[in-house]
Amino acid sequence: MVRSATPPPSPAGTRSRRPLAAAALCGIGLVAAALTAGPATAGSAAAESTGAASGSSLAAATPVPDGVLMSYVVNSKANPGQTRLAERAVRDAGGTVVQSWPQIGVVVAHSTSADFREDVVDVAKGHAVQSVGATRTAAVKTPTDAAPPARSLTRSTETRSAFEIRQGVSATEVVEADPLEGQQWDMTQIKADVASDGSRGVTVGVLDSGIDDTHPDLAPNLDAKNSVGCTAYGVPDTRRAAWIPTTSDHGTHVAGTIAAAKNGVGIVGVAPNSLMTSIKVVDDDGFIYPEYAVCGFVWAAEHGVDVTNNSYYVDPWMFWCSNDPDQAAAKEAVRRAVSYSERNGVVSAAAAGNSNYDLANKTTDTTSPNDTTPVTRQIDEGCEDIPAELPGVVTVASTDQAQAKSTFSNYGDGVIDVAAPGTRILSTVLNGGWGLKSGTSMASPHVAGVLALLKASHPDASPSELVALLRAQADDRPCPTDVRCTGTPAYNGFFGDGLVDALDATGGR
Incomplete structure (x- = not known):
């Protein structure tokens, strides 16, 4: 559900997410200078907030080593x-x-001074x-110690990148190259196989690990002219x-689910x-730091993108907590970028995560920060998975072939918007091949694809209107016999408003 200051009327069978807690109780980490206090605005299209931490007290500052x-x-x-x-x-x-980024009032800065934030x-x-925050807990790599490896498109079927391991995505299981539509059970589940595709003229931005532009299933639909890298400290x-x-x-696999060409190949x-x-x-x-995400969303806003897919969480915190000024400032920067993209007509889908975690009842996090040494910390609803839990972003859970919740999928009453297939999904991989992966990373691009179909069918619809249509058209999935699933058949914490429906998105019945 779009969480905007003035949300559209909820379609039948939808449910608004629960509000964020007024005060966050999550724990430790580097601390920034925050000049004001008070909760951020709830609206994705509202005036920019200060980005200061909510709650009555801030965590104690953790010194940054000088130099x-x-x-x-x-x-x-x-x-x-x-x-x-x-x-x-x-x-x-x-x-x-x-x-x-003067459009959103965000500056990315580097410093070797231990007192930089205060200074x-x-x-x-x-x-x-208004606020200052460190975007990571590890030192920035300089060009001399961050030289990229020699590029190789050869991937083992048994290995995963560091990014995929952190995101909880399964290893790729490569399949033989052959026309493979008959193996795409996922497209049948969301009725994409019988939907008419009028998505020409719609552009989907794939914020991910890059797309293989030589793949025969992807090359026809790749807009190289407007593609960009954001990993050089957030500079386009x-x-x-x-x-x-x-x-x-990972990004190549995601891209195939969204828009692999109908060309008789794969x-x-x-x-x-x-x-x-x-x-x-x-x-x-394998890291997605906040400045990379900010760059990506602002780029999408200004380069003709209609839909973005975000199959990741922003590092190094699995949950970004509002009472830690470092985390609050960085989360605010990403929020502003997402809000800016929405105001410029971009609608975004994001993976809910693969920890089988109840996002509506957060208690602890043992995995963060993931760029230095993780610690166990207490968290609550003021700690968010970003971008998935930011205002205006569609939060996507995963289903398996039996239309059940994928065992790995995060869930949460009032948090999950919709569900889509994410277990053993066949899509494009490097070297012109095709392979199977599992994760909410694989579910989210199905939703991005359906949003593209909706944008084509409703070219004048705003992002919030497209999300309302997406949720209203989703096919209800009732809770199984599982005490963790709360809600109704029309809306619950496992499936949100249900399985997305590509056929309805194109006007079919």
Whole structure:
């Protein structure tokens, strides 16, 4: 469900998500300078909030070692003048401005000073800078120690990239190259196999590990001109080398589900006449840091993208908590980017995650931060999986071939919007091949494809209207005999409003 300040009337059988807690109780991590307090606005299209932590107290600051190069976001009001003042504050504090997004009031900065966060606030003298936060707990790699590996498109069927392991995605099981539509049970489950495809003219941005532009099922529908890499500290890079895969076939697999061409080769995607833009946000170590995601959403907003797919969570925190100022500032930067893309007509789908975790009843996190040493921390609803739990984003759970919840899929009453197939999904992989993967990463692109079909059928619909249609058309799936599943047949925590329906999205019945 789109969580906007003025949501459209809920279609029959839908249910709004529960509100976020006013105060977050999650725990430890690096701490930023936050200038104001109070909950962020609920609306994805509302005025930009300060990004400060909610709750009555902030976590104690954890020192950053002096001399270690760290990455930060500095949030200001969203206008060029305020952003320039924030840039000046970064430089006066001894930092380096890496990238600025005045559209949303976000500056990406690097510094080796242990006091950078406090110094930026001090030199700003209470003006321009609203919040500052470290985007990671590990040091930034310099070009000399972050040289990419030699590119190889050869992938073992038994191995996964570091990114895929962290996301909980299964290893690729490669299948023989042959016309494979008969093996796409997932397309039958959501009725994409009988839906008419009028998605020509719609563009889907695949925020992921890159798309193999040489694959015969993907090359016809890839918009290379508007593809970009965002992993160079969040600075857009349009060179082909920046947006093709280097260490993972994950993005290539996702892309095939969305829009593999109907060309007599291999498989067919949900929306095979749509275009895809490769927006690479996964670096060669498998991380998606906040500045990468910000770059990706702003790029989508300004380069003709109608739909984005986001089969990942932003690193290094599985859940970003609002009472930790570092996490709050970084989460606010990503929220602003998502909101900006929505205001520019982009609708987004995101994977709910693969930890079989109840997102409506968060208690602990033992996996974060994943770029240094994880700790066990107490969390609650103020700690969010981003981008999946951000306002305006469709949160997607996974089903198996029997239309049951996939064993790995996260769930949550009031959190999950819809469900789609995600177990042993056949799609495109590197070297022109096809293979099977499992994960909510595989479910989300089905929804992105259906959103593309809806956009084609309703070209003037806003993102919130498209989401309302998506949810209203979804096929109800009642709870099984499982005490974890709460709700009704029309809406519950396992399937949300139900399985997405590609046939209804194209006007069929």
